[in-house]
Amino acid sequence: MLVGSNGPCISVSGLRMDYGRVTAVDGISFDVDYGRVFGFLGPNGAGKTTTIKVLTTLVHPTAGSVSMFGKDVVRHAKEIKKRIGVVLQEPSYEGNLTVAKALDLYGMMWGMPGERRRDRARELVEKFEMQEFANKKNDELSIGQRRRVQVAREFMHDMDLLFLDEPTVGLDPAARRVLLDYVKKHVHGGLTVFFTTHIMEEVEYLCDEIAIINRGRMLAIDTPAGLKQKYGGIKAVEIKLKEVPAQSVMGIIRQVAGSNSAVEVPAEDTVRIGSQNAQELLVKLIEALAARSVQIESVSVTPPTLEEVFLTVVGTATTTTATNTNTANNNSRGRAV
Ligand SMILES: Nc1ncnc2c1ncn2[C@@H]1O[C@H](COP(=O)(O)OP(=O)(O)OP(=O)(O)O)[C@@H](O)[C@H]1O
Ligand SMILES: [Mg+2]
Numbered sequence: 539m540l541v542g543s544n545g546p547c548i549s550v551s552g553l554r555m556d557y558g559r560v561t562a563v564d565g566i567s568f569d570v571d572y573g574r575v576f577g578f579l580g581p582n583g584a585g586k587t588t589t590i591k592v593l594t595t596l597v598h599p600t601a602g603s604v605s606m607f608g609k610d611v612v613r614h615a616k617e618i619k620k621r622i623g624v625v626l627q628e629p630s631y632e633g634n635l636t637v638a639k640a641l642d643l644y645g646m647m648w649g650m651p652g653e654r655r656r657d658r659a660r661e662l663v664e665k666f667e668m669q670e671f672a673n674k675k676n677d678e679l680s681i682g683q684r685r686r687v688q689v690a691r692e693f694m695h696d697m698d699l700l701f702l703d704e705p706t707v708g709l710d711p712a713a714r715r716v717l718l719d720y721v722k723k724h725v726h727g728g729l730t731v732f733f734t735t736h737i738m739e740e741v742e743y744l745c746d747e748i749a750i751i752n753r754g755r756m757l758a759i760d761t762p763a764g765l766k767q768k769y770g771g772i773k774a775v776e777i778k779l780k781e782v783p784a785q786s787v788m789g790i791i792r793q794v795a796g797s798n799s800a801v802e803v804p805a806e807d808t809v810r811i812g813s814q815n816a817q818e819l820l821v822k823l824i825e826a827l828a829a830r831s832v833q834i835e836s837v838s839v840t841p842p843t844l845e846e847v848f849l850t851v852v853g854t855a856t857t858t859t860a861t862n863t864n865t866a867n868n869n870s871r872g873r874a875v
Contacts, residue, residue, distance in 0.1 A: 545608055547572045547699060547730045548593065552602035555588050555754075562588040564754030565602065570747070575721070575731040577745030581852055585754040586734045587627050590701050593732065594624045606699065623692040627703040627734075629684060633677035637668060637687050640676060641694055648695035658694050665720055666690040667713070682708040689717055699730045706740060718744055738844040748844075750851045758851045766842050769850045773816040774840045777809050777823060780833035784809040787832055794826045795819060807835070816840075 546569035555563040563585040570576040580586050591597045593604055595615040604611040606618050632640050638659060645655035663672045666686050671679055676687065685708045692700065702721070706714045718740060725731055735741060741748060742762060749759040758765060779787065784803045791801055791809055800812035813819040816839045827834060 546570055547574075547607065548576075548732065549605045550589075550593070550602070551604075553589065553592065553599055553604060554601040555585070555592055555597070556600045557588075562754055563592070563599075566751060566754070566756045567602075568749055568756065568759055570730060570732065572730050573725065573728055574746040575725055575733055575744050577741045577748040578732060578734045578751070579736075579741065579748060579848060580751040583753075584751045586751065587703055588754075589751075590624070590626070590703050590732065590734070594622060594701055595619055621698045623695065623697040623700040625689050625692050625700075625702050625705050627707075629681075629688065631676040631684055631688060634675060636675055637672045637679070638663065640687060641691050644691045645694040650695065655694070662690045662693055665716070667716055682710060682713060685709060686713055686717070693720070693724070697729070699732070700724075701732045703734050704736070705733075706735060706737065714740070738848060742844055750848060752852050762844060765847045765851075766844070769842075769847045773813060773842055775811045775813055775816045775820045775823065776804075776838045776840070777811075777820075777827070778805075778835040778837070779807045779809070779827075780835045781807075782832055783807065787827065787830075790826050790830060790832070791823065794822050 548568075548570040550569070551567045553563055553566050554561065566585075566589070568576075578586050578589065588597075592599045593606070593611065595611055595618060598612055607621060609618060611618060632643070635643065641659040641662060642655050645658060650658070663669055666689075668683070668686060668690065671683055676684060679687070685705070689702070689705045700721075706717060709717065721729075721731060721733075722744060731744075733740075733744060745762060747759070747761055748765055750757045750765075758769070760768065783806055787809065788801070791811060792799070795801065795811050795813065802810045804810055811819065811823070820837060820839055824834065824837065
């Protein structure tokens with residue numbers, strides 16, 4: 539958290555953005571705290587890039603308010619721009635410049651003095667493992683290499699808040715990991731990150747909080763664990779017993795889990811129970827078995843993946859929207875927040 543900063547880093551209230559007759563963002567609200575990675579997810583066309591464009595002062599919102607660092611984004615655009623970094627979804631590069639020169643030029647645009655520019659560029663070439671192509675022209679690079687340069691150059695200047703719109707598209711697994719770790723390191727140093735991606739492993743690895751939007755509307759917002767808890771559906775608790783047949787504890791299991799629970803016996807010494815609230819059930823089962831001196835070899839809970847959560851949330855939204863097409867109050871539609 540920045541010294542002297544009060545309130546959230548980003549505060550969005552009732553944001554709406556129309557492109558002519560197309561409503562790309564339809565009344566979303568959320569806050570992002572300092573020093574956090576905020577994952578902004580949604581299917582293609584959901585309104586993610588449009589939201590980023592408003593937040594980064596590239597377009598004016600149709601309605602609603604956005605403030606960053608406690609300042610209104612429209613009235614204080616110039617001041618805000620100085621404190622943010624943006625890697626847009628569209629590729630942008632100077633084809634004729636070498637990577638090293640492009641980094642240097644970018645630093646120059648931010649008014650960095652020569653020595654600091656050179657040091658920072660050298661550091662970025664090394665950290666993003668770009669030595670092999672640092673002296674090549676951007677035009678001569680592969681798509682993934684170009685994307686790496688585009689992300690790396692944003693770190694030429696110091697910033698408080700960084701917007702990354704699908705930064706890892708086209709990156710190989712090693713380059714992706716390098717990028718995510720570099721971002722993580724800066725977050726530990728106080729950077730706030732607004733991050734979009736379609737790759738749920740990246741969300742899992744990086745994000746402290748997640749918002750899921752669709753058709754310009756906010757569907758869910760929570761921590762990854764909170765979302766899994768809410769939308770994970772039924773998960774399995776598996777208990778392997780020590781030298782006791784599973785059948786001998788079925789009475790206890792049914793008593794704790796409830797007679798309607800799905801209970802399986804996948805092996806003679808193992809029992810598996812489906813539950814909406816697996817963690818809680820697991821604790822109760824361990825207590826009940828321990829109270830009857832039944833020894834346990836191992837336990838596991840199969841956690842839901844974020845991909846399952848995403849598909850559940852977006853799937854629910856589609857159904858909800860379809861059944862509410864005549865509802866006058868749009869804000870109440872598809873909200874699960
Ligand atoms: N310049 C534009 N003019 C008109 N409509 C636009 C424009 N840009 C985006 N849209 C529309 O706004 C909606 C949201 O688009 P946006 O680019 O914000 O989606 P997104 O969530 O970033 O999708 P993706 O995952 O594909 O990047 C879409 O319906 C899109 O067709
Ligand atoms: Mg986009």
